[in-house]
Amino acid sequence: MPGSSACTAACLSPRTCDVSGCGLAWSSIPGEVVIRRVAVAVVAAVSIAVGVAGGATAWTAAERREALGLREAAQARVERALVAVHEDSAARIAATTTSHVAGAQGLQTGARAALAAAVAQGRLTVEESAGRVGEDETPRVTLAARLDAAEAAAASASPTVARRLTAEVGEAEQAVHAAVAAEQERVAAAEQAAARQAARAAAPAARPRAAASAASGSSTGTDRCATTYGGPAFYTSAPTEGGDGSNGRLPASALSAVSWARDSRGTPFYLRSDATAALERLNVAFRAALGHDLALDLTYRDYDTQVAMRAALGSVAAVPGTSSHGTGLALDVPELPCAYGWDSPARAWLVANGPAYGWVSPTWARQNGSNPEYWHYEYRG
Ligand SMILES: [Zn+2]
Structure with a gap:
């Protein structure tokens, strides 16, 4: 010792x-x-x-x-x-x-899961924004590049790096959403301006139509129920032969015609097949409620028609390849204010019940929207 x-x-x-x-x-x-x-x-x-x-x-x-x-x-x-x-x-x-180890692992798993979710959402945004951001594709290209970078680093990213990548992807995605919204506004405004310009140009021709339907109207000759459209006629389009599926170039395999109506030239009203199927179901309910089929004026519009419109009306017409009608997911009912106008029972029914079938009146087309169009509806699925 x-x-x-x-x-x-x-x-x-x-x-x-x-x-x-x-x-x-x-x-x-x-x-x-x-x-x-x-x-x-x-x-x-x-x-x-x-x-x-x-x-x-x-x-x-x-x-x-x-x-x-x-x-x-x-x-x-x-x-x-x-x-x-x-x-x-x-x-x-x-x-x-x-608890430190579990905490660190939880942090890492959480950050990587958030990054994976952001990447998946971003991919969807890239896909859905195709042809919808106008001529400047920079926001989509940037988002795609960030998604590639995030995906490459995802498996080994530390929580800090994963959070940074998630934020970068989110930021790029917001830029794409903003570009789509801006383009939507621009196209809508251009379409509206084109219609107004065409209405002014074709005023003499439009007058007789209004007068003809004014038989039961006021003595001034202006019928409150007459069409609000005075421009040159545009027609719905048939499927594009050999179409590649892009805006205004949808092949027959992507489209289906609605069963109950054709336009004044006999062309069936085509929409993307899922939109047609939903509209068929909507029309059954519409007919039960209103007593008649939903009237259609224009559904799918092909690229060539859009090019012709642009050539005829100049920069006020939408850039070919950007119209929502080019995707087969938009329809216009006739521009008849009494039948389908803001205060009509048909519109009230469509706004209230359309969403149950995936068909909506877009915010921009509402009466208080950026470009009021009571006749325009879109399929959102
Ligand atoms: Zn429309």
Whole structure:
């Protein structure tokens, strides 16, 4: 047993004595330090008592056994306390480490899952914005590039990197949404301007039509129920032979004709097949409510018609390839204010019930929208 004699009396086993002989090589666990100090004090007190007593009187064998027993009992309590402190500390360290590891893993999994979701959403946006951002494709190209970069880094990205990539993808996606909205506004405004310009240009020709239907109108000759359209006639289009599926170039395989109507030239009204199927269901309900089929004026418009419109009307006509009619997902009912106008029962029914069939009056086409068109509806699925 190492150490000075003063300490030797307090050191009851090699475990509690270090080179200084007093068991003072304290571990870093505070609880153990306290208990070791208590242990030294308790055992020293017992030992001193035994020593003093031993020096003063002659101990009986029974007294010595009792004193040694006390000392051993004290030491045993110290040992048990030390074991308990060790176990408690180990448990606390293990729990802390586990929770740190679990926390870090959770953080990483969460960040990567958010990135994966952002990438999936971004891909959808790239797909859905095709042909809808106008002539400047920069926002879509930027988004596609960020998606590629995010996807390449996704598997090994740290939470910080994953969050940065997620934010970058989100930012690029917002730019695409903004470009689509701006283009929608621009096209709608251009269509409206084209219609107005055409109405002015064709005013003499339009007048007789209004007059003809004004038989029951007012004596001034302006019939409140006469068509609000005075421009040159545009007709719905047949499927595009050999069409590649892009805006205004939809092949027959992508389109279906509605069953109950044709335009004035006998051309069936084509829409993308899912939109037609939904419109068929809508028309059944419409007929039940209004007592007649939904009237149609124009559905699918092909690229060549849009080019002709642009050639005839100049920059006020939508850029070919950007019209919502070119996707087979838009329809116009006749521009007859009494039959389909803002306050008509047909419009009220369509606005209220159309969405149940995926057909909506877009916000921009509403009466208080950026380009009011009571006749225009779009299929949103
Ligand atoms: Zn329209």
